[in-house]
Amino acid sequence: MEKKEQKVLDEILKAHDYSQTAVIAIMQDIQKVYRYLPEDALCYIARKLDLSEAKVYGVATFYENFSLEPKGKYVIKICDGTACHVRKSTAILDEIRSLLGVTESKPTTDDMMFTVETVSCLGACGLAPVCTVNDEVHPAMTPEKARALIEQLKEGKAAGEEAADEN
Amino acid sequence: MRINTREELEARRAEYAASLKTQRKQILICAGTGCVAGGSLNIFAKMQEILIARGIKCSLVLEKEPHDDSVGLKKSGCHGFCEMGPLLRIEPEGILYVKVKVEDCEEIIEKSIVGDEVIERLVYHDQNGEAYEKQDDIPFYKQQTRVALEDCGRINAESIKEYIAVGGYSAVAKALFDMTPQQIVDEVNEACLRGRGGGGFPTGRKWAQVLAQKEETKYVVCNGDEGDPGAFMDRSMMEGDPHRVIEGMLIAGIATGAHYGYIYVRAEYPLAVERLQTAINKAEEKGLLGENILNSGFDFDLKISQGAGAFVCGEGSALTASIEGNRGMPRVKPPRTVEKGLFEKPTVLNNVETYCNVPPIITKGAEWYKSIGPDNNHGTKAFALTGNVMNTGLIEVPMGTPLRKVIFDIGGGVKGGDFKAVQIGGPSGGCLCISATEDHLDLHLDFDSLKKVGAMIGSGGLVVMNDKSCMVEVARFFMNFTQNESCGKCIPCREGTKRMLELLNDICEGRGTMQHITLLEELASTISATALCGLGKTAASPVVSTMKYFREEYLAHVVDKKCPAGQCKALVTLQIDPELCKGCSKCARLCPVGAISGEVKKPFTIDTSKCIKCGACMEGCNFHAVKEV
Secondary structure (H helix, E strand, O other): OOHHHHHHHHHHHHHOOOOHHHHHHHHHHHHHHHOOOOHHHHHHHHHHHOOOHHHHHHHHHHOOOOOOOOOOOEEEEEEOOHHHHHOOHHHHHHHHHHHHOOOOOOOEOOOOOEEEEEEOOOOOHHHOOOEEEOOEEEOOOOHHHHHHHHHHHHHHHHHHHHHHHHO | OOOOOHHHHHHHHHHHHHHHHOOOEEEEEEOOHHHHHOOHHHHHHHHHHHHHHOOOOEEOOOOOOOOOOOEEEEEEOOOOOHHHOOOEEEEOOOEEEOOOOHHHHHHHHHHHHHOOOOOHHHEEEOOOOOEEOEHHHOHHHHOOOOOOOOOOOOOEOOOHHHHHHOOOOHHHHHHHHOOOHHHHHHHHHHHOOEOOOOOOOEHHHHHHHHHHOOOOOOEEEEEEOOOOOOOOHHHHHHHHOHHHHHHHHHHHHHHHOOOEEEEEEOOOOHHHHHHHHHHHHHHHHOOOOEOOHHHOOOOEEEEEEEOOOOHHHHOHHHHHHHHOOOOOOOOOOOOOOOOOOHHHOOEEEEEHHHHHHHHHHHHHOHHHHHOOOOOOOOOEEEEEEEEOEOOOEEEEEEOOEEHHHHHHHHOOOEOOOOEEEEEEOHHHOEEEEEOOOOEOOOOEEOHHHHHHOOOOOOOOEEEEEEOOOOHHHHHHHHHHHHHHHOOOOOHHHHHHHHHHHHHHHHHHOOOOOHHHHHHHHHHHHHHHHHOOOHHHHOOOHHHHHHHHHOHHHHHHHHHHOOOOOOOOHHHOOEEEOOOOOOOOOHHHHHOOOOOEEOOOOOOOEEOOOOOOOOOHHHHHOOOOOEEEO
16 A cells, blocks of 8 residues: 555544544545545554454445445435335436446446445435435436436536646 | 533523524525425525625624624524425514525515515415415414424524524523432433334333443433434434434433433434534533533533444444444344443433433423323324325324324325325334225324334334335335345344345236245244344334235235236336327337337337336326326
């Protein structure tokens, strides 16, 4: 692991006083930085917290929110809670998956731009069906709105890349 | 600035209340998750911009030396009427504007803030077109009784001053100075407050057990891991009135001699975490958390512990394991949480809504609390009303309110069809319904009445389903949920739910036989009898209850290979009625797989071999020509 990365991890560990019980919070902070939990990082924090690698791996794989695989730039979560389900969230999930060519077993696009997941109830049932893009909630979705949303994100992505080129 | 004594608290309260009063008008913009998603924060920003541009004195916080005539602009908690969001309330008149847009802001300021006019087009209109200017007159609100949600939507959710101004932390002062721990426990016991998280265990008895423990270190834990799909009561309370949660926990600490508290919040609720953290910081600043609270000698530290996405962590022992930094798996009980809970110490564990009920019980007394709701089921219950219902939202009603009143009078009736059933208590609960043999609409919603029909109040999610919902599919949905969330520790739950899901999948996909039904029943009783924790024990409930009330629907799936509600895709085919089809070609354009073809102005047809039964054509057809057969 590079020095720079170690420094990032050390700062996170320090913010939690190297506390073993804070291992979940530590992993949440790491995931905020990398958008997933790199294996190296997990081994590193296990050593620093004096926990076994198996224990850290066990915790990381238990919780739904932790990912050991890199995720796309836009993480789209389609709520499949009861309220969204009875208001037809499955049709939206199918639409988005087919638009981006991803599946349940391969949730991320090859260009690492999009990851599509389902999430159990976001508690925004009043707006069902909902999906979120990087935690921003999009209410009352329909397959048409989903298409427009993906278009918009793709265009935004193109615009963003052009801007980056100019710099 | 720190508040050092009880007298100082009362002095500040008077000061804050006076400051609140000098605001000529108050604009409360709902900043619950629902309205935020609808753009309410943009409305807040626009309002601020207009007020400043027009030179109107606008107070975002309560000021020490208030200017008369200023306008208070604040982000409030959830008003509950999520269906009509974004919501905006104007005080002191109590006007509610619904579905407010950024473009409406200028007019609202001009007419209702500068002037005293009500903008007719922005007020709520019921299905008959009748307009309601005042929030409290709207049928949705009028029939509610708000105790836990009393301040939610009425005060600035981010302001400790406003909470104090409306009486906040007076229950803590009373508990610290006027009562002994035993008296607090007795009062809660007397009020007959039962846990709002699902179990309905008497809170006072739990507290008494922790108080009786000899251990020096004890904990107070708040269960904010509201994982039931279709439930968002606790989220709204944490977001909209975070200080009330803190106050309830503080009282539990005073009553049981615990000096440390944790609020466990699920990761899907980032806004609740943010608001709670702000509230904790402010309470610490004011000396209402930390050392020597109000100079009483009592210390209390409170921390937030964030979940990471595991439904099972709503179970007590799994929740404490998660706070300790372990895999959130339940353990065998006893010892119970009150004896060996968090870090092996005696622990009070209650859910958010339970804690929110504590401050009014302390200030107003058990007798007052007992005046609400039937015997042994006192107080109110918050419900999240969702699904196929007109008025989706958050409500609070006295325990024992009939289901009919909740769905039809408050909820405004069923959307898109006739009432069929309501799923209560999430994946651990059951359904209440109108079926061939049952009519549950006049059933009273309280712990004991629901128990009699094999359902439970659970945390309070009410998912309404119309006659187009397939109950087998609903059971399959919940089984899929539970199976996904099974932690895997005990075999009955890990393997049993998987097998039950496979059987339900078979039935929904047309491979079901009568044996499937017998096997489902057998598995259900085995899992219920042998699973380790509450999640497993109740995993089969949705299947058992739908089988009990909608057996004929199961039979239709396995015997006739038909889904009466037309939901199970494998069992229906879509056809275009040539009589009704006008040949507009809209369906062919909507079809994602190109299964529809035809000549314009002549009836179109669906190629069933290509059709994926997504229903897009059916929803899009202006002439209702697409039918399920």
